[in-house]
Amino acid sequence: MDCEYIDLYLMHWPQAQIGDRVLKEDEHPTFVDTWKDMEKLLETGKVKSIGVSNFSIKTLEILLPHCSVIPATNQVQLHPCLPQFELKEYCESKGILLTAYSPFGQNNQLFFKDADIIRIAESHNASVAQVAVAWAVQRGTIVIPKSANVDRMKANITLIQLTSEEMDAINNIHKKPGMHRSLLTEYFAADHTIFGWSLEQLGWSM
Numbered sequence: 049m050d051c052e053y054i055d056l057y058l059m060h061w062p063q064a065q066i067g068d069r070v071l072k073e074d075e076h077p078t079f080v081d082t083w084k085d086m087e088k089l090l091e092t093g094k095v096k097s098i099g100v101s102n103f104s105i106k107t108l109e110i111l112l113p114h115c116s117v118i119p120a121t122n123q124v125q126l127h128p129c130l131p132q133f134e135l136k137e138y139c140e141s142k143g144i145l146l147t148a149y150s151p152f153g154q155n156n157q158l159f160f161k162d163a164d165i166i167r168i169a170e171s172h173n174a175s176v177a178q179v180a181v182a183w184a185v186q187r188g189t190i191v192i193p194k195s196a197n198v199d200r201m202k203a204n205i206t207l208i209q210l211t212s213e214e215m216d217a218i219n220n221i222h223k224k225p226g227m228h229r230s231l232l233t234e235y236f237a238a239d240h241t242i243f244g245w246s247l248e249q250l251g252w253s254m
């Protein structure tokens with residue numbers, strides 16, 4: 049990587065893979081084995097923080113009793129259609145910061161046409177993307193939006209301040225019919241697994 053150290057080193061998914069084969073939950077290396085090795089990286093000074101990604105309450109409950117170091121963050125899909133309230137509360141109670149990946153729902157089709165979020169954006173003379181970032185920041189999550197467009201990058205990091213009524217309205221978008229949505233649904237629909245594990249194994253309820 050041609051750098052002296054890594055700020056944050058993440059375990060991308062709880063399931064391990066050897067070649068093309070995804071390991072079962074009890075096959076070694078389990079995610080607990082992987083985490084114990086990641087903890088050793090901190091001693092080298094080459095990694096400053098370690099964390100996890102795509103962990104649920106179920107998989108964190110298995111991991112945490114074995115941790116000498118609590119994950120700095122859990123990076124999960126998080127946006128108004130998948131607000132992850134329960135996981136957020138759980139992670140906060142354990143001192144784990146939640147990071148919101150795909151905060152725009154990747155292709156913008158999940159909530160960009162929602163009437164409430166459009167109304168809120170218009171009232172701030174802002175974009176829906178700015179509203180989504182402001183919502184994520186104000187609720188205390190780290191947010192990692194992606195853009196390859198310089199103008200959008202600049203706009204996306206220009207924070208607006210939402211009122212508590214506006215926060216409530218966005219918190220409730222996922223309750224509208226058909227609006228509780230995950231980008232992973234299409235993976236799941238294909239063979240009832242996400243990267244080799246069922247939703248039950250991953251601990252995700254959708």
Ligand SMILES: NC(=O)c1ccc[n+]([C@@H]2O[C@H](COP(=O)([O-])OP(=O)(O)OC[C@H]3O[C@@H](n4cnc5c(N)ncnc54)[C@H](OP(=O)(O)O)[C@@H]3O)[C@@H](O)[C@H]2O)c1
Nearest residue numbers: 101123149150151152153154177192193194195196197200
């Ligand atoms: N840990 C994991 O398993 C995992 C999984 C997925 C993603 N991630 C990470 O999450 C980060 C971002 O997620 P993502 O790329 O999946 O999705 P995202 O940030 O939700 O969406 C990116 C899309 O939104 C568009 N966009 C950006 N700004 C916009 C704006 N102001 N208005 C309208 N559209 C806008 C981008 O297009 P333009 O580029 O054309 O602006 C791009 O198509 C990345 O760092 C990625 O590595 C992690």
